[in-house]
Amino acid sequence: MNKKESFLNIADEVMEAKENKKPIVALESTIISHGMPYPENIAMASKVESIIRENGAIPATIALIEGKIKIGINKDELEYMASSKNILKASRRDIPVVVARQLSAATTVAGTMICASLAGIKVFATGGIGGVHRGAEKTFDISADLQELSKTDVAVVSAGAKSILDLKLTMEYLETMGVPVIGYGTNEFPAFYTRQSGIFVNYKLDTPEDVAAVILAQINLGYKGGMVIANPIPEEYSMDKDLIDRVIKDAIGEAEKEKITGKDLTPFLLAKIKDITEGKSLDANLKLVYNNAELAAKIAVSLSRLT
Ligand code: PSU
Ligand code: MN
Numbered sequence: 361m362n363k364k365e366s367f368l369n370i371a372d373e374v375m376e377a378k379e380n381k382k383p384i385v386a387l388e389s390t391i392i393s394h395g396m397p398y399p400e401n402i403a404m405a406s407k408v409e410s411i412i413r414e415n416g417a418i419p420a421t422i423a424l425i426e427g428k429i430k431i432g433i434n435k436d437e438l439e440y441m442a443s444s445k446n447i448l449k450a451s452r453r454d455i456p457v458v459v460a461r462q463l464s465a466a467t468t469v470a471g472t473m474i475c476a477s478l479a480g481i482k483v484f485a486t487g488g489i490g491g492v493h494r495g496a497e498k499t500f501d502i503s504a505d506l507q508e509l510s511k512t513d514v515a516v517v518s519a520g521a522k523s524i525l526d527l528k529l530t531m532e533y534l535e536t537m538g539v540p541v542i543g544y545g546t547n548e549f550p551a552f553y554t555r556q557s558g559i560f561v562n563y564k565l566d567t568p569e570d571v572a573a574v575i576l577a578q579i580n581l582g583y584k585g586g587m588v589i590a591n592p593i594p595e596e597y598s599m600d601k602d603l604i605d606r607v608i609k610d611a612i613g614e615a616e617k618e619k620i621t622g623k624d625l626t627p628f629l630l631a632k633i634k635d636i637t638e639g640k641s642l643d644a645n646l647k648l649v650y651n652n653a654e655l656a657a658k659i660a661v662s663l664s665r666l667t
Contacts, residue, residue, distance in 0.1 A: 371432025383660035415657030427462030485656035491530030520550035572662035
């Protein structure tokens with residue numbers, strides 16, 4: 361075992377999948393600990409895992425527990441991640457401290473990419489990625505997810521990003537950092553709760569096989585970095601654009617009033633949006649995560665056929 365591997369604690373099922381080159385899909389834990397309320401978060405995490413299995417891949421939910429990088433968590437660990445009140449949120453900068461101090465933390469998109477890459481997992485499903493916050497020209501609040509996408513070789517399936525962010529600047533940033541952004545069945549970068557954002561992507565691909573071929577090209581070219589596969593929320597679950605725009609504006613107003621900044625901002629906004637929409641936004645959030653899990657599993661299956 362090399363030094364890096366000594367930090368990893370890979371679940372038996374994931375280890376077996378790795379040994380037999382079976383498709384694996386990584387999942388993050390910040391969406392569980394900070395993105396959704398209990399107990400809906402636990403139901404979501406279990407359902408996402410079953411969807412991935414139904415589509416022929418093995419799920420690996422990633423979390424940091426007592427200093428170990430868990431690649432695949434069991435029921436008790438999931439319960440702990442879902443119900444603990446003060447669980448840390450770990451992005452790139454947090455992981456060395458959490459590991460050395462033997463702490464527990466949920467991993468963000470950036471954090472999960474790092475851990476997935478250490479475990480050799482290439483495909484990761486989530487809800488939405490972090491991005492450039494509105495007003496970032498003053499606050500400098502730009503999620504570390506974006507830089508991670510340019511350095512770590514994991515493809516992230518998301519429903520785009522929420523318009524709590526400045527989506528135009530988020531796309532510019534991804535371009536600067538050299539991150540491929542693929543629209544799955546769409547030319548438009550989806551805005552999480554809605555399919556439209558008015559911002560366009562450069563590449564539209566329509567099948568898991570086509571996406572897998574791009575991932576393989578990136579690997580074979582020896583590129584550092586991952587990519588964003590932007591998968592719009594299914595039409596029947598998408599929310600009314602005017603409604604969600606108003607809600608997001610109110611939520612941002614509240615955050616400013618309460619002076620919420622840094623890593624607390626995204627979870628604060630998510631909780632506010634859920635409260636204001638009386639759970640309707642949570643319902644849409646669940647549906648898009650399930651949709652992403654299915655696509656990620658299909659991409660992982662295609663990729664394992666190609667390699
Ligand atoms: N967007 C969501 N739900 C989430 C997150 C983002 O719709 O749960 C989480 C993800 O874990 C993402 C993180 O990586 O928030 C970004 O946080 P920050 O903006 O602090 O980097
Ligand atoms: Mn931030």
